[in-house]
């Protein structure tokens with residue numbers, strides 16, 4: 001079997017990559033909804049893969065892996081890797097999880113991710129209301145995550161939140177950093193306590209905190225929250241779109257508090273997790289399969305983390321419906337250090353209508369049942385999906 005073409009189209013808010021072969025077998029790979037600009041990067045990799053056997057996934061990846069980088073520049077490579085596994089599974093008549101070593105669990109735990117409620121004010125009661133809604137969602141989540149501090153509107157709405165500039169374009173552009181004021185630190189802690197009171201002991205609370213915090217604040221926050229058994233503090237130092245890791249700085253924070261410290265969503269490739277893992281610089285790593293280099297890459301990082309006593313909670317909020325399929329396949333195979341993956345938002349909801357194969361309901365009691373169809377286990381209903389293609393993408397499924 002040989003690769004004959006690689007295409008990319010927008011479907012709703014998510015770009016999708018299609019790898020075409022001479023055997024009539026196709027593979028699809030997800031891209032985050034935050035990356036509508038990905039097409040030229042996919043096109044850049046296309047020529048290197050024409051003629052490669054897509055079922056020798058690693059051999060094909062060796063042609064393109066060096067052409068990615070930290071988020072967002074690892075996305076095209078990652079989507080292609082996932083599409084290659086989809087093809088390999090379909091060609092073998094097996095779900096991708098079988099090719100990655102087989103499943104070790106029949107259902108995978110997820111946390112709320114895309115199930116969030118917009119906030120306009122950031123007082124403790126607003127945070128309590130937000131997690132109350134997450135708790136009431138029909139998904140039955142056992143873990144929910146909330147953005148606070150630098151990772152929330154708190155930074156913009158609280159005058160004097162931190163000692164430093166607030167720059168435009170926080171999530172996809174500028175990085176705001178600086179020491180927090182005493183007032184903002186106290187306020188942040190009150191908000192977390194309000195959320196914990198709302199959630200009780202049955203639902204774990206994870207907090208997305210940055211990036212942008214300074215070491216003394218990160219340690220202070222971790223220590224102050226020790227009585228509340230927080231699941232993890234995410235991306236306090238680096239994260240989101242920061243193109244470096246800073247493992248030594250993370251290590252200083254992690255050694256100073258028993259509250260678990262988490263990072264990794266923007267990191268590309270196993271090599272860039274090496275310091276975090278070998279130096280025990282964090283307690284939990286959270287690569288995103290759509291940015292880290294794909295499914296096998298994430299699996300390898302999970303295994304290596306487990307060897308070092310480090311947990312795994314993959315990122316995925318923007319990976320879309322196809323991303324859910326990819327996350328289920330790999331998460332089913334991860335060692336016991338697996339906690340839960342971040343359930344991607346489905347935008348728009350008709351994505352569930354153009355992909356056949358998902359369980360219904362998708363999430364039950366906070367888990368997704370692992371399904372057994374070949375490849376990623378979901379198939380485009382091409383008649384329905386084609387109707388959503390723009391004029392420029394009309395030939396995507398041809």
Ligand SMILES: [Mg+2]
Nearest residue numbers: 208234235265
């Ligand atoms: Mg995050």
